[in-house]
Amino acid sequence: MLTSLQNPLVKQLRKLHRARERREQQLFLLEGTHLLEEACAVNYPLATLCCTLEWQASHEQLWQQVSQTAQRIELVSPEVLKAIATTVEPDGVIVTAPRKPEQHQLPEIASLGLVLETIQDPGNLGTMIRAAAAAGAEGLWLSANSVDLDHPKVLRASAGQWFRLPMAVSTDLQTVIADYQAQGMQVVATLPDAALTYWEADLRQPTLILLGNEGAGLSPEIAALSDQQVKIPLYPGVESLNVAIAAALMLYEAQRQRGFNPEARSS
Template sequence: MLTSLQNPLVKQIRKLHQTKERREQQLFLLEGTHLLEAALAVDRPLITLCHTIAWQTKYPLLWEHAQQLAERVELVSADVLRAIATTVEPDGVVATIERTSTPAPAFTSFGLVLETVQDPGNLGTMIRTAAAAGADGLLLSADSVDFDHPKVLRASAGQWFQLPMAASFDLQTELSHYQQRGMQIVATLPTANLTYWEVDLRQPTLILMGNEGGGLSPALAAIADQQVTIPLNPGVESLNVAIAAALMLYEAKRQRMRSEE
């Protein structure tokens, strides 16, 4: 059992709390039983599995499955587990997995495109919502928060492993390519004349949303085929971007369901 916080493995895993270290080591953290189950459901290989004896006793079948997919398995003390986790009260298991680059999602129906989203909780919530609404995937500008930030994974509630996702260094060019393939780009802007339910979202559509504070850049907003707004009562400045994304995604889903009736 690993009990020392000075153990080299413990030090290495603790460094993964930082964005810089996740990028340098090309690893990220998987914390908690729920996220581990989600990873194992898609047979995602684990680099290291660290767990307490209490967790192993509580989840023997999950432990057996995780062992089969892990390169290294370590029994650790409760103090070590708390040290390597980013949560205040971890439930007994932390794993590391490899960062992998993924191609842009194969958008054919509808998807979500995000520019310069900074809050990990917002991104994780939008991943969860996009998966729930049946979106094809999510495309994110490279200057946004990392997909593998611990709070992003937790907020995604396990859907992180279900939704195709990729980061792009040139959203404008990629969106132009999708337009050439027949997809409409619908941007959300507070100054738009159309409300979001007035646009036909039954056709292949990419929903484009911007930064929490500044919204969309003028360059991206300008290439949109349609610009829509979410109406707000007087005195309300804006909606949280994750809430706005949920409205847009479920309006697209609603219109598709209506057209199938």
């Protein structure tokens, strides 16, 4: 059992709190039982598993499953686990996993998707991933100057849907958007001063929804590429709406107009 915070592996894993180290090591952290279960459900590759004796004893089936797939297994003391974790009270298990390769190819989006520009808050990004998966979106594009897709808080906020939603990062969202338009998708931008409210737009056709930075919104260059611009109306005195809530409203309005039927899609 690893009990020393000076152990080389412990030092290595603690470095994964930082984006630069995740890029250099090509690893990221999965914290907690739920994320581990979601990773196993889609057979995501696992590198090193660290868990306490208590966790091992209370999750025997999951332990056996991971023992057959992870490259390395280590029992650690609660103090070591807490040092590795980014959360205040880890639930007994942390796993490292290989980063997804830089994805520049187009995700398979033919009906409904998101394009996110300069998103900075990892909780917002994770929530949008979760909302997109829940609403049946087919994929998500993220600008390269946004928070890392595999930031620990993004993983947690996605509630495991990070493993199920196709996602890609691009240094050139303008080209990404133009490619989808060439395939016949309409592009709808969310802007506070748009003439149309979001429920007045026709979202029944294949649609790509553009959402921007938490403070500044969409850049003029990206907004100008849209075929339609819509707003989410607010009562007087309310300055803005959280971008993750805006994403959920847009996605579910599109599906409402289409007669949302998750059962039909899953079958």
